[in-house]
Amino acid sequence: MDVRDAVASRYSCRAFLPTPVPLPTVRDILDRAARAPSGGNLQPWRVDALAGPRLEALKSLIRPRHGALPHGEGAEYAAYPSPLNEPYRTRRFAVGAALHHAVGIARMDRPARLAQFARNFELFGAPVGLFVSVDRSLGPPQWADLGAFIQTVMLLARAYGLHTCPQEAWTLWHRTVSEFLKLPETHMLFCAIALGHADEAAPVNSWRSEREPLDGFASFSGFEDLPP
Ligand SMILES: Cc1cc2nc3c(=O)[nH]c(=O)nc-3n(C[C@H](O)[C@H](O)[C@H](O)COP(=O)(O)O)c2cc1C
Numbered sequence: 001m002d003v004r005d006a007v008a009s010r011y012s013c014r015a016f017l018p019t020p021v022p023l024p025t026v027r028d029i030l031d032r033a034a035r036a037p038s039g040g041n042l043q044p045w046r047v048d049a050l051a052g053p054r055l056e057a058l059k060s061l062i063r064p065r066h067g068a069l070p071h072g073e074g075a076e077y078a079a080y081p082s083p084l085n086e087p088y089r090t091r092r093f094a095v096g097a098a099l100h101h102a103v104g105i106a107r108m109d110r111p112a113r114l115a116q117f118a119r120n121f122e123l124f125g126a127p128v129g130l131f132v133s134v135d136r137s138l139g140p141p142q143w144a145d146l147g148a149f150i151q152t153v154m155l156l157a158r159a160y161g162l163h164t165c166p167q168e169a170w171t172l173w174h175r176t177v178s179e180f181l182k183l184p185e186t187h188m189l190f191c192a193i194a195l196g197h198a199d200e201a202a203p204v205n206s207w208r209s210e211r212e213p214l215d216g217f218a219s220f221s222g223f224e225d226l227p228p
Contacts, residue, residue, distance in 0.1 A: 015202030072172030
């Protein structure tokens with residue numbers, strides 16, 4: 001698959017088929033993703049991959065508790081600054097509205113919105129969960145490296161016909177996840193990546209998020225003086 005097709009066809013998939021993903025595929029994706037660049041070649045990523053009964057065991061620790069605790073154990077890091085200024089606030093609102101519209105959830109229907117949010121902790125039905133953590137001693141540049149790694153994982157998944165959803169929502173259950181994975185105290189859970197085969201027929205997968213036009217975020221100068 002051409003890298004342009006991988007980029008264009010990736011989206012945050014929020015309904016997966018139960019079809020398993022074999023271990024060699026998961027290993028190959030992660031092995032290749034480690035070619036992602038990182039400042040000073042620190043390679044600050046740690047990944048714990050779960051499938052089958054182990055993944056089910058983790059989900060069943062959270063499932064009975066999430067209804068009463070929609071904020072879980074409390075996020076370990078702020079996913080967004082507060083307040084979230086423009087234009088970011090509007091973009092965040094728009095993507096939430098588009099998601100809820102796709103699944104027929106009315107704006108004021110808080111219980112339905114919470115139920116949709118809780119699907120995060122089922123990994124949207126994905127057969128594999130990649131739990132990505134980072135050494136606490138590292139800072140914003142290494143978290144940026146983590147982003148490059150995560151996107152590389154997601155693009156490599158496309159080469160296998162697989163889809164993904166990065167999920168920072170899992171920080172709400174960071175204690176349970178860290179204990180379950182026996183993460184060293186030195187490490188903080190950043191996110192999970194749901195990995196599997198998309199349920200293409202699911203309404204939640206039927207829409208695509210918007211992007212600002214190129215000239216809204218990039219400027220170009222000097223090119224007009226170059227020889228053709
Ligand atoms: C680091 C990161 C964390 C995210 N966390 C969640 C999440 O917890 N739940 C979710 O449904 N989507 C999550 N997303 C998906 C974003 O909402 C999505 O990337 C954005 O709206 C753009 O849509 P697209 O990925 O379909 O292009 C996350 C994305 C990133 C990059």
